[in-house]
Amino acid sequence: MFRMTGAEVLIRLLERQGIQTIPGIPGGANLPIYDALSRSPVIRHVLARHEQGAGFMAQGMARVTGRPQVFFATSGPGATNTLTALADAKLDSVPVICITGQVPRSMIGTDAFQEVDIYGMSIPATKHNFLVRCVEELVQIIPEAFRIAASGRPGPVLVDIPKDVQTAEIDISSWPDPGLAEAPKAVAMQDVENAARMINTAERPMFYLGGGVIQSGASALARTFAEKAGLPTVMTLMGLGGIPSGHPLSLGMLGMHAAPCANLALEECDLLIAAGVRFDDRATGKVEEFCPGAKIIHMDIDPAELGKIRPAHQALVGDVGQALQALIPRLEARNRGPWLERVRTLKTDHPMRLSGSENPRSGYGVVLEAARLAGPQAVVATDVGQHQMRAAQAYPFDTPRRWLTSGGLGTMGFGLPAAIGAALARPDLPVICFSGDGSLLMNIQEMATAVEQGVNVKIVLTNNNALGLVRQQQQLFYEGNLFASDYGYAVDFLRIAQGFGMQTLNLDQSADPSGDLERIFNEPGPGLIHLTVDAGDNVYPMVPPGAANSEMIEGEEHADVCA
Amino acid sequence: MQTSVLEKATSEKGHCSTVLELNVRNHPGVMTHICGLFARRAYNVEGIACMPLGTGTTSRAWLLINEDERLEQVVKQVEKLQDVLEVRRHAGGHAVFENLGPFFRP
Numbered sequence: 167m168f169r170m171t172g173a174e175v176l177i178r179l180l181e182r183q184g185i186q187t188i189p190g191i192p193g194g195a196n197l198p199i200y201d202a203l204s205r206s207p208v209i210r211h212v213l214a215r216h217e218q219g220a221g222f223m224a225q226g227m228a229r230v231t232g233r234p235q236v237f238f239a240t241s242g243p244g245a246t247n248t249l250t251a252l253a254d255a256k257l258d259s260v261p262v263i264c265i266t267g268q269v270p271r272s273m274i275g276t277d278a279f280q281e282v283d284i285y286g287m288s289i290p291a292t293k294h295n296f297l298v299r300c301v302e303e304l305v306q307i308i309p310e311a312f313r314i315a316a317s318g319r320p321g322p323v324l325v326d327i328p329k330d331v332q333t334a335e336i337d338i339s340s341w342p343d344p345g346l347a348e349a350p351k352a353v354a355m356q357d358v359e360n361a362a363r364m365i366n367t368a369e370r371p372m373f374y375l376g377g378g379v380i381q382s383g384a385s386a387l388a389r390t391f392a393e394k395a396g397l398p399t400v401m402t403l404m405g406l407g408g409i410p411s412g413h414p415l416s417l418g419m420l421g422m423h424a425a426p427c428a429n430l431a432l433e434e435c436d437l438l439i440a441a442g443v444r445f446d447d448r449a450t451g452k453v454e455e456f457c458p459g460a461k462i463i464h465m466d467i468d469p470a471e472l473g474k475i476r477p478a479h480q481a482l483v484g485d486v487g488q489a490l491q492a493l494i495p496r497l498e499a500r501n502r503g504p505w506l507e508r509v510r511t512l513k514t515d516h517p518m519r520l521s522g523s524e525n526p527r528s529g530y531g532v533v534l535e536a537a538r539l540a541g542p543q544a545v546v547a548t549d550v551g552q553h554q555m556r557a558a559q560a561y562p563f564d565t566p567r568r569w570l571t572s573g574g575l576g577t578m579g580f581g582l583p584a585a586i587g588a589a590l591a592r593p594d595l596p597v598i599c600f601s602g603d604g605s606l607l608m609n610i611q612e613m614a615t616a617v618e619q620g621v622n623v624k625i626v627l628t629n630n631n632a633l634g635l636v637r638q639q640q641q642l643f644y645e646g647n648l649f650a651s652d653y654g655y656a657v658d659f660l661r662i663a664q665g666f667g668m669q670t671l672n673l674d675q676s677a678d679p680s681g682d683l684e685r686i687f688n689e690p691g692p693g694l695i696h697l698t699v700d701a702g703d704n705v706y707p708m709v710p711p712g713a714a715n716s717e718m719i720e721g722e723e724h725a726d727v728c729a
Numbered sequence: 730m731q732t733s734v735l736e737k738a739t740s741e742k743g744h745c746s747t748v749l750e751l752n753v754r755n756h757p758g759v760m761t762h763i764c765g766l767f768a769r770r771a772y773n774v775e776g777i778a779c780m781p782l783g784t785g786t787t788s789r790a791w792l793l794i795n796e797d798e799r800l801e802q803v804v805k806q807v808e809k810l811q812d813v814l815e816v817r818r819h820a821g822g823h824a825v826f827e828n829l830g831p832f833f834r835p
Contacts, residue, residue, distance in 0.1 A: 285758060289765050294811040297758065314811060470805035 193240025196267025221251020226587020257574025377404030378442015
């Protein structure tokens, strides 16, 4: 029998869950937790510079490891600062657990100093949340939070702990089992048989693969499935890495900034096999005109996704990996030569055009050069904007769980802290963070954390001194009325990074860009690589928001129109 | 004869209504979790009745809602809530709200 405080119980339960690193920021209402954490022999605390940064670090750790990760914040502003990171984790199904301090129970509801109703505020931003009402409850809630975060479709959980619950004492005679993901319910075999029959009789099937495949750890199965059935494959932004970019069946990403061949092939398919996707509007375009002639098989672990946007002719409810495993032995050898030939022709005639890709001082070239230098094992984090779409279009994806991007929420400021988190969880891997000037400024304070922790993160900043994707939409869809999308003052990112103690490389003034890049990539620790790009250089192809994917604007066509 | 709550909802707005019966864990946040799902979809809950069951560890909540094309999705979302143990659907004329009619005269 041990007598412990709530804070000590919490830390012990987190240790028992296997937590090794916790990013966070202390404050008045979580000081007992920090006091207990200081005595943990196994958990290392990483002091973030903003609670949103701490949340994205936890996300980076969770996205690369696939395991739930924890971050800490105090009450009030500390707690509200976590909300964007939580909402981001909800939309991208990332298992993170946010533990906030709260004012003591007797002061809840009195507008006490740094009191906010984070329980109420975080309901729509989390998969589930708790306000711990007594120390006895805490012992049950922590394993439960881990079980919920990891089970089924993963997601964020918030646990709000009043300060007097942290200091209350409890006698512990035995510990509850750590909370683990529940085994998913088996896929109905009748559904599998029906789906297999649809695949075997299809003439022009396509495979549409999303983040659920990565979450399920089913990338190898997805590849086997695609190869055995001869399925041209497209991936969502979250599904990149599901099968390697260079695979002959891969058409890369689909949707708003896809290679034209990917969207054109989808137009022609007669069966769409959707795995771990949610028919997001950035992927489907105008959904009524998405794959107009296709029947749909939709497999997902979340029953609410089935039929949410597009009704499926055959739904498979359950783990995508188990569904694919059941389908693979039921696939019949089919000659899909004419269809594969047609898709090859589309690929040849309508490829992704990566203009300037030979030049490491271009938006695409710097992505490819960084990929070459970091190697196939690298983790790639991005912020949100043109640089993100260029990386999605050009990066040679090879391995799942190495591509960290804010897909659903599209959160500028995600990249740097997520990259730091990835580097903390996988110090053995190089980490690249592709960013833009707009995004980088939104969590630039975490440069201090990166330097303090000595993480091996190389930020590749393509700087157009503008909000590029906004500017692009204004140019294309608002009669060129550029408003509030160009910055009036150009900050000096190199001096900022140097001020934080970071090594820097200015590609603008480099006589030997490839050589200089290689040198900075070989240098361990964080660094900023700066490259000026033209704000008028748009990302193409582009499907106008709300339009069908067949209505892509291609760069050269647009150039003709302008001329 | 007294016009019931249900009939009024149906006749005034011309909607078909549905009654959802939810078994839920009984704690201070559970109704906010449920109502939030409807609120964020601008989907009105026309009637609510909730009472604890037995020892009070669980409660039963009855919701009266108008049927529209979002109903299937919102029911699936309600089923996903951790504190919702069971969801049953009934036709709009269920006795639970019929019998509450006398308490809701203008």
